Amino acid sequence: MASKFKQALNSGKFVVTTEVGPAKGTNMDAMLHHIDLLKDVVDAINVTDNQSSVMRFPSVGGCMLVKQKGAEPILQMTCRDRNRMALQADLLYANYMGIENVLCLTGDAIPVGDHKEAKSVFDLDSVQLLKTVRTLESGKDLGGNDLDGVPSYCAGAIVTPEANPIEPQLVKFEKKVNEGAEFFQTQAIYDLDNFKKFMKHARKYDTKILAGIVLLSSAGMARYMTKNIPGIFVPQDLIDEMAGAPKGQALKTGIEIAGRLIGELKKEAICDGVHIMAIGKEEVVPDILAAAGM
Amino acid sequence: MKSITKQKTLEEIGQLLDGLNSVFIAGCGTCATMTHTGGIEEVAAMKLSLQELGKTVTGTTVIPAACDDMTQETIKKYEDAIGSADAMLIMSCAMGVHRVSLYHKKAVIPALDTLFIGLEDNYGEFHEVCAQCGQCVLGETGGICPVTACHKGLVNGPCGGTNDGKCEVDKNRDCAWTLIHNKLAEQKRLDLMYKYQPPKNYQVTPKPKVTKIT
Ligand code: SF4
Ligand code: SF4
Numbered sequence: 001m002a003s004k005f006k007q008a009l010n011s012g013k014f015v016v017t018t019e020v021g022p023a024k025g026t027n028m029d030a031m032l033h034h035i036d037l038l039k040d041v042v043d044a045i046n047v048t049d050n051q052s053s054v055m056r057f058p059s060v061g062g063c064m065l066v067k068q069k070g071a072e073p074i075l076q077m078t079c080r081d082r083n084r085m086a087l088q089a090d091l092l093y094a095n096y097m098g099i100e101n102v103l104c105l106t107g108d109a110i111p112v113g114d115h116k117e118a119k120s121v122f123d124l125d126s127v128q129l130l131k132t133v134r135t136l137e138s139g140k141d142l143g144g145n146d147l148d149g150v151p152s153y154c155a156g157a158i159v160t161p162e163a164n165p166i167e168p169q170l171v172k173f174e175k176k177v178n179e180g181a182e183f184f185q186t187q188a189i190y191d192l193d194n195f196k197k198f199m200k201h202a203r204k205y206d207t208k209i210l211a212g213i214v215l216l217s218s219a220g221m222a223r224y225m226t227k228n229i230p231g232i233f234v235p236q237d238l239i240d241e242m243a244g245a246p247k248g249q250a251l252k253t254g255i256e257i258a259g260r261l262i263g264e265l266k267k268e269a270i271c272d273g274v275h276i277m278a279i280g281k282e283e284v285v286p287d288i289l290a291a292a293g294m
Numbered sequence: 295m296k297s298i299t300k301q302k303t304l305e306e307i308g309q310l311l312d313g314l315n316s317v318f319i320a321g322c323g324t325c326a327t328m329t330h331t332g333g334i335e336e337v338a339a340m341k342l343s344l345q346e347l348g349k350t351v352t353g354t355t356v357i358p359a360a361c362d363d364m365t366q367e368t369i370k371k372y373e374d375a376i377g378s379a380d381a382m383l384i385m386s387c388a389m390g391v392h393r394v395s396l397y398h399k400k401a402v403i404p405a406l407d408t409l410f411i412g413l414e415d416n417y418g419e420f421h422e423v424c425a426q427c428g429q430c431v432l433g434e435t436g437g438i439c440p441v442t443a444c445h446k447g448l449v450n451g452p453c454g455g456t457n458d459g460k461c462e463v464d465k466n467r468d469c470a471w472t473l474i475h476n477k478l479a480e481q482k483r484l485d486l487m488y489k490y491q492p493p494k495n496y497q498v499t500p501k502p503k504v505t506k507i508t
C-alpha cells in the first residue's frame with residue numbers, strides 16, 4: 001500500500017509538510033515536543049540529515065521517533081556521509097521500520113559544517129540516489145544482486161526555483177523526474193511571480209511540487225538570506241514589511257507573510273502544497289497555517 | 295603535468311628531523327622549481343634554515359627531474375655527502391621522494407606536501423585538473439572535469455549550493471556545473487548534460503594501483 005504521504009500527494013489536496021532537526025546529542029525533548037505540536041496539522045514531517053554538515057542524531061533515528069508519535073516521517077538522505085552500500089542498507093532498514101518516504105539530497109559541503117576535516121563521500125549524487133531507490137524497488141541492489149524482501153518507497157527530491165543561473169538547475173530537475181522523483185520540496189520561495197514562472201515549466205512534468213516556505217523572523221535574517229544563502233531571494237517589499245514591524249512583532253509579521261504566501265499558493269492552485277521550514281521556531285508552524293486560513 | 299606542492303612548515307620539518315643531525319638536501323628542477331617549493335633558491339634557503347636549527351648540511355643539489363629514473367645518477371654522484379648524512383631532506387613532490395628512496399638506504403624525509411596535479415593559470419597560481427579517476431568523462435562535460443572542478447565531484451549536474459555561478463564552498467570559485475552548462479550550450483551539445491551518468495567506478499584500478507602496458 002502507498003504511504004500515507006503518497007496517498008495525500010495523490011488525493012489532490014493541498015499537501016503540507018514541515019521539518020524537524022534531531023539534536024546534537026541524545027536529548028530529543030525539543031524534537032519530540034515539536035513532533036507533538038506538528039503531527040496533527042501537517043501531512044508529513046521531514047527529519048533532516050546532518051543538516052548544514054553539522055553532525056547530529058541520525059535522520060533515520062529521528063524518523064523512528066516521528067513514527068512512534070504516530071506521525072508520517074520523510075527521511076532526508078544526503079550523499080555526503082555514506083557510500084552506496086551504507087545508503088542502500090539504511091534504505092532497507094528504514095523501509096522495514098515503516099519509514100517509506102525518502103527525500104534524496106546531495107548534501108551540503110563538508111567545509112560549511114562542524115567537522116571541517118572529515119572525508120566527504122559523494123559516492124552517489126542525488127540523481128543516482130533516486131535511481132538507487134527505484135532499483136531496490138525492482139528487487140535488485142546496485143550490484144545487480146537479488147534482494148530477499150523487496151521494499152517500496154515514495155521518493156522525492158529538491159529543486160531551487162530561484163537559482164541563478166536557473167538553466168543548469170532545470171536540467172537537474174528533469175533528470176530527477178526521469179529517475180523517479182515523485183515529489184519536490186523546493187528551496188524557499190518568496191516571489192510568487194518568479195515561482196509561477198518556475199511552475200509553468202514544472203507543470204510539464206509528472207511530479208508534485210511543494211513550495212518551500214521559510215519563516216522570516218526578522219528583517220536582518222531576510223537580508224542575510226538573500227545575500228548569503230544560495231538560491232534564496234527575498235523581495236525588497238517583504239524586507240521592508242519585516243523592517244516596519246513594531247518592536248517585538250517581527251516574528252508575528254513573519255508568520256503573517258508565510259501564511260499569506262501559503263494562502264495565495266493554495267487559492268490560486270499554483271502548486272501541490274507547501275513545505276514549511278521554521279528553522280528553530282517549529283512551535284509557530286500551527287500559527288502559520290492558521291494565518292493561511294488552513 | 296605539474297605536481298603541485300607546498301612546503302611543510304619549518305616546525306614540522308624540524309620534528310621530522312628530530313635526532314637526525316646531519317642532512318643532505320635535494321630539490322627538483324622540474325615541478326618543484328616551477329612552484330617555487332624546491333628549486334635552487336628554496337634549497338639554498340632551506341640550507342640556511344636547517345643550519346639555524348643547528349643541523350649540519352653535508353651537501354645540496356637540485357635533481358633535474360626527481361621522479362625520473364635518472365635520479366639514480368645524481369644520487370650516485372653525491373654518494374659521499376649523502377653517505378655522511380643522517381638523512382636526506384627531499385624538496386620535490388612525493389614522486390621524487392619515492393624515487394630517491396628506491397636508490398638509497400638513508401632515511402628520506404619529505405620537505406613538501408604534494409597537493410594535486412594541476413596547471414598553472416597565472417604566474418604562481420595553479421589549479422587541479424585531473425584526479426586520475428580512471429573513467430574520464432571530459433568528452434561529455436565540455437572538457438571541464440567535474441571530478442576535480444566541482445567540490446563534490448558531482449557528475450549529474452549542479453547541487454543546490456550554486457549561487458550566481460559560484461560554488462557554495464567559496465564565493466570566489468566558479469561552480470563547475472555552471473561552467474560545464476555554458477560550455478556545452480556554446481558547443482550546442484547541451485543534450486549531453488541531460489544524459490544520466492551512472493555512479494562512478496571507484497575500483498577501475500583497485501589500490502594498490504598498478505597497470506602493465508600490454
Ligand atoms: S574525469 Fe577528471 S579526474 Fe577523471 S580522468 Fe578525466 S580529467 Fe581526470
Ligand atoms: S556549487 Fe557547483 S561546484 Fe560547488 S559543489 Fe555544487 S555543483 Fe559542485
